[in-house]
Amino acid sequence: MSRTQRQELDARLRHAPQPSAPATIEEMRAGFAALMATFPLRADVTRTPATLAERPAVIVEPAARTAGPGTILYFHGGSFALGSPDTAMALTADLVARAGVRAISLDYRLAPEHPFPAAIEDCVRAYAALLEGGSDPSQIVFAGDSAGGGLSVTTCLAARDAGLPMPAGVVAFSPGLDHTRTGTSMRTKEEADPFFTMAGMEQTGRLYLAGQDPRQPLLVPAVLADLSGLPPLLLQVGTHEMLLDDAVRLAERARAAEVDVILDVTAGVPHVFQAYAGTLEEADQALDRAALFIRQRLASGA
């Protein structure tokens, strides 16, 4: 039974050996890459290195493009300071295979070398490059996890403000949407969250902010951004997450802005639980719901 799977996963995460605090950003990146490499990569996708708007990227193709010629523009997680298309590849590939549509996963610039708003600039440029290359915006869906889930939303906002057309939809897994960390779940879920701590979030947050005032719409989209005109949103989040209220508050304000929004909450699962597909039934089912959402968004624009 899946209730058991949720509890086993929680116990496993809590009893994982805790490495000593890494001293450098390079050590943090290596540790994150090693952690993410433990997630098995499915064999039925092909990966091709590419360049998009002068940034490295990886094109991820399903065995069968059952959803037609659309594109998922994917943004990996890693607190804006860690990660790459490779660290999110198992999850990206799983989404691609289920949706039957290719993804392009962008290697956007990271903090501290490149603080806010470098990542968003790269993501908007990548989207603009797809449009300039002839892609119809109705055939593009943004998706991302964690910090990348946040980028899937802020890239829409920045693209809209730059006069670009909106993509067909946004899928955000456990998005980070508030650099002021004011969500109630930041306190109420700190015990339940097996991954994050307030101290850890503040550490990576400082790298991304680099002394800038966080009270800006692109740093706090869950609270400060004008969401009008955004395409349909699918937000998936677990209740064992300090970031729960980031998604909850964005959904609330999206409804008020007359934006279609699905707030899909799974109880008792951690941050980006979709990564546990294959061992956690809720993960497989959440990814299948995300795949249906993507196919529906691409079909609406076809």
Place this chain on the structure above:
Amino acid sequence: MSRTQRQELDARLRHAPQPSAPATIEEMRAGFAALMATFPLRADVTRTPATLAERPAVIVEPAARTAGPGTILYFHGGSFALGSPDTAMALTADLVARAGVRAISLDYRLAPEHPFPAAIEDCVRAYAALLEGGSDPSQIVFAGDSAGGGLSVTTCLAARDAGLPMPAGVVAFSPGLDHTRTGTSMRTKEEADPFFTMAGMEQTGRLYLAGQDPRQPLLVPAVLADLSGLPPLLLQVGTHEMLLDDAVRLAERARAAEVDVILDVTAGVPHVFQAYAGTLEEADQALDRAALFIRQRLASGA
């Protein structure tokens, strides 16, 4: 484009001829039945009259049971005073065909002849009869629209409190979940809602309450009920609904009670917009999402 479809539907509903206020409950029921008979019934389901726990019911079978042997226990809408399985049959049949699973739609007792809690008693008895007949609770999903969406939730609550096992899930289309009518959308959406008025809601509400105090969990599940132990919920609602906040508040409290809950909000569409499948793309897509949810819930228990 679907944005156009939403606007056309809204204009059509607003310019519909307004009948003079009916004088009797029988006139109200006849008017509702005539309205609902205008929705086309798909041909690829079979309907068989039945009896369930001494109440009339209709078994609705898809052409192909692609989701296996499960059952949707369906509760029609009609403000607890109007309607029957027939008035919701177009929507029920559409859900059955898409989910690939049969439904049993219950003709529960109506107010004013049978005020609260008669409807809930009938629904719980129907569920208990399915269990006594050998159905596995993991192979039953409750679904309903409007008042019936409310019953899909309150029947769970009453069944839980009676010691019955929970069904596999609940699908509620635009559920009514607050007889105290305290949702903010009761005021903020009265202009946008083409169907309901506060006066109309109070009229049918009085019939159902029959002088009873509405401040009871089964009359205000969105605010007063203990939701712990409920199965996964899918709540679909439009933003052009006075009932929007009924679903929003239930979802909020379900999350707090560690219940899986999907709050699926479509902008600019009216109460039970799923009934407009075939002419409104959002309706077709929402029903397909509900069908996937039902298949996932039945698969989890298989």
